[in-house]
Amino acid sequence: MKHLSNLKISARLFSGFGIVLGLMVLLAATVSVNLLGTSQDVVDYRRTAVNTNQIGRIQANLLATRLAVKDFVKTGSDSAIAAVRERHAASMALFTEAEQSIKNSQRKAALAGMHAQMEQYGQTFEEVTALQVKRNELVAILNTIGPSATASLEATVDIVSGNGKPVQIAALVIAMEDLLAMRLEANKFLLDNRHQDLESAIAFKLAGKKNAEMLRGVVDDAVVDTLVRQLTAYENTLRSVGEVIEQRNTLITGTLDRIGPQVAEEIETMKLDYKSVQDTLGPQMQSDTENSVVVSIAVATVAVIVGVLAALLITRSIAGPVGGLTSAMGRLSDGDVATQIPSTEQKDEIGLMARAVQVFKDNMIRAQELEEQEKIQQAERNRRTEAVEMAVNDFQSQITERLEALRGVSDELGQSADTLTGVASETKEQSTGAAAASDQTAANVQSVSAAAEEMDSSFGEIVSQVSRASTSVENTSGRARQTLISIEDLQEQSEGIAQVIELITGIAEQTNLLALNATIEAARAGDAGKGFAVVASEVKSLATQTGKATEEISDKIRRVQEACGISVGAVRAIVTSIEEVNEISAAISAAVEQQKAATSEITRNMQEAAKGTEQLSSNIARVNEASDRTSSTVGGVTTAARRTEAEAVAMKDAIDGFIQRVKAA
Numbered sequence: 145m146k147h148l149s150n151l152k153i154s155a156r157l158f159s160g161f162g163i164v165l166g167l168m169v170l171l172a173a174t175v176s177v178n179l180l181g182t183s184q185d186v187v188d189y190r191r192t193a194v195n196t197n198q199i200g201r202i203q204a205n206l207l208a209t210r211l212a213v214k215d216f217v218k219t220g221s222d223s224a225i226a227a228v229r230e231r232h233a234a235s236m237a238l239f240t241e242a243e244q245s246i247k248n249s250q251r252k253a254a255l256a257g258m259h260a261q262m263e264q265y266g267q268t269f270e271e272v273t274a275l276q277v278k279r280n281e282l283v284a285i286l287n288t289i290g291p292s293a294t295a296s297l298e299a300t301v302d303i304v305s306g307n308g309k310p311v312q313i314a315a316l317v318i319a320m321e322d323l324l325a326m327r328l329e330a331n332k333f334l335l336d337n338r339h340q341d342l343e344s345a346i347a348f349k350l351a352g353k354k355n356a357e358m359l360r361g362v363v364d365d366a367v368v369d370t371l372v373r374q375l376t377a378y379e380n381t382l383r384s385v386g387e388v389i390e391q392r393n394t395l396i397t398g399t400l401d402r403i404g405p406q407v408a409e410e411i412e413t414m415k416l417d418y419k420s421v422q423d424t425l426g427p428q429m430q431s432d433t434e435n436s437v438v439v440s441i442a443v444a445t446v447a448v449i450v451g452v453l454a455a456l457l458i459t460r461s462i463a464g465p466v467g468g469l470t471s472a473m474g475r476l477s478d479g480d481v482a483t484q485i486p487s488t489e490q491k492d493e494i495g496l497m498a499r500a501v502q503v504f505k506d507n508m509i510r511a512q513e514l515e516e517q518e519k520i521q522q523a524e525r526n527r528r529t530e531a532v533e534m535a536v537n538d539f540q541s542q543i544t545e546r547l548e549a550l551r552g553v554s555d556e557l558g559q560s561a562d563t564l565t566g567v568a569s570e571t572k573e574q575s576t577g578a579a580a581a582s583d584q585t586a587a588n589v590q591s592v593s594a595a596a597e598e599m600d601s602s603f604g605e606i607v608s609q610v611s612r613a614s615t616s617v618e619n620t621s622g623r624a625r626q627t628l629i630s631i632e633d634l635q636e637q638s639e640g641i642a643q644v645i646e647l648i649t650g651i652a653e654q655t656n657l658l659a660l661n662a663t664i665e666a667a668r669a670g671d672a673g674k675g676f677a678v679v680a681s682e683v684k685s686l687a688t689q690t691g692k693a694t695e696e697i698s699d700k701i702r703r704v705q706e707a708c709g710i711s712v713g714a715v716r717a718i719v720t721s722i723e724e725v726n727e728i729s730a731a732i733s734a735a736v737e738q739q740k741a742a743t744s745e746i747t748r749n750m751q752e753a754a755k756g757t758e759q760l761s762s763n764i765a766r767v768n769e770a771s772d773r774t775s776s777t778v779g780g781v782t783t784a785a786r787r788t789e790a791e792a793v794a795m796k797d798a799i800d801g802f803i804q805r806v807k808a809a
Contacts, residue, residue: 163454167447175440196418198242203411205235210404225273232266258407268399275392282385290327293374297323315358322352330382342386349379465494473501481508
C-alpha cells in the first residue's frame, strides 16, 4: 500500500487498466487465433465439399456420356449422338471449372490428364460417327444393288425356263440361291459385325458369279454382264462396308472402351480422396472449436479476477488520502489555520494537492498579517486625499476665468458662422438648380438606355428568327435525306423479293424431282421401299421451306409499303419546313421595322440630354461665385480660431500646474 502511495494516480490507473486490457488482448488474441484456425478449417472443408460436388457432377456426366455411347453403338440413332455430344460438352465444361477451383497441384495435374483423355474421347467419338455415316451410305448402296440384282435374276428365270437346258436352269436356280444367301450373310454381318459372315457373303457372291457365267448362250451376254457387274459392285461395296465397320469398331474398342473405364476409375478415386479429407476435417473442426471455448473461458476468468483485485487496491490507495485531505480543507475554509494538512509527504497527485493546500494555509496566515499593515496605509492615503481636494479647488477657480475669455472668442466665431450660413443658403439654391438639371439629364439618359434595350431586343428577335430559319432548313435537308434512304430501302426490298422468288422456284423444282424419285423407287422396291422414308421426309422439309419463303415474300411486300409511307411523310415534312421558312422571313421584316422606330427615339432623347447639360453648366458657374464669397468669410473664422488657440495654451498651462500639485501631494 505504501509503494502504491509513491506512484502517481495515473500510473496506478494505467497499471490496473493495463493489466485488465492486457488480459483482454490476450483473450482476444487467443479467440482470434482459434477463430482463424476454425475459419481456415471451414474454408478448407467448404473448398473440399465444392470440389467433391464438382467431381461428382463430372462423374455423373461421364457415366451419362458412356451410356449414350453404348446406346449409339447399339442403335446408331441421331438422338444417341446428340446425347453423347451434350453430356460430353457438359463434362468438358465441368473439367474446366474444376481445374480453376482445385488448388492441389497433384489433383489438378490428375484432373488435367483426365480432361485431355476426355477430349480425345470426344474426338474419337466424332470419328466414329463419321464412320457410321459412311457405313450407312454404303449400306444404302447395298440396299440398292441387292434388289436390283435379284430383279435381274428373276427376269432371267423367265427367259431360261422357256428355252434353257436343265443344267442352265439348275445353275440359274443356284445363282439365285447364292445371291439371296449373299444378301442374308451381308445383313447378318451388318447386324453382328462378325468377320466370318462377311467372308461367307463374299463366298456366295463368287459362287453366284460362276453360275451366272453358265447362262451365256441362253440369254444375251449384256444381261449376264449386267448381272456380273452388279455382283461385283455388291462385293466391292460390302468389302468397303467391312473396312469401315472394322475401323469404327477398332476406335470403339481400342479408344472409347479403354478411356471411358479408365477415366471413370480415376474420377472415382479422386472423389473418394476428397471424401476422406472431409471425414478428417469434420472431427478436427469440432475439436478445435471445443478447445477454443475452454481457453476463452479460462482467460476471461483470470481477467475478471485480476481486474477486481486491481480495482480494490487502486480504490483504497486513492479514496483514503483524498478523504483526509478533504476534511482538512473544510476546517481550513472555516478559518482554522492551525489545522494540520495530511499526505504532504506522498509523491503522487494527492501529495501535490496536499502541498498546494499547505500553501493556501500559509497564504491565509500572511493575508492576516497584511490586513494589519493595510490599516496603517489607509490613514496615510486619507491625508493625501485632503491635499488633492484643495488643489482641485484652486484649479476650478483658474479654469473659470479662462472659460470666460473663451466665451468672447466664441461670440466672434458665431458672427462668422452667420455669414457662412447665408453663403451656404445661396449655394444651396444654386445646387438645387444644378440637381434639377442633373435629374433631367438622368431621365434622358434612362430613355436612351430603354431605347437601347429595345434595340437589343429587336436584334435578339432577328437573331432568333434567323436561327429558326436555319434550323428549319437543316430539318428540311435531313428529311430529304430520309426520303432518299426510304427510296433506296424500297429498291433493296424489291431486289430481295426477286431473290426470294428465285428461291421459291428452286425449292419447287427440287420438290418435284424428289417427289418423282420417291414415287419411282417406291414402286420398284416393293417392301424394301420403306427405306425411302428419308426421301419423303426431305420432300416435307422442302415444302416447309416453300412456306417460309412465301411468308418472307409477304414480309418484304409489307416493308416496301412501309418504306413508301415513310417517303410520303418525308415529302410532306419538306413542304411544312418551306412554309416555316416563309413565316420566319416575315417575322424578320417586322423586327427590322421595330429597330428603325427605336433608333428615332434614341435620337430625340439625345437632343434633350444636350439641353439639360447646358443648363447644368450655367448653374455650376454661379456655384463657383458663391464659393469665392465663402472663402473670404473663412478668413475671419481663421483669425478667431487663432485667438482660441492662444487661450487653449493658457488653459493647458493651468492644467499642468494642477497635475504637478497633485503629484507633489
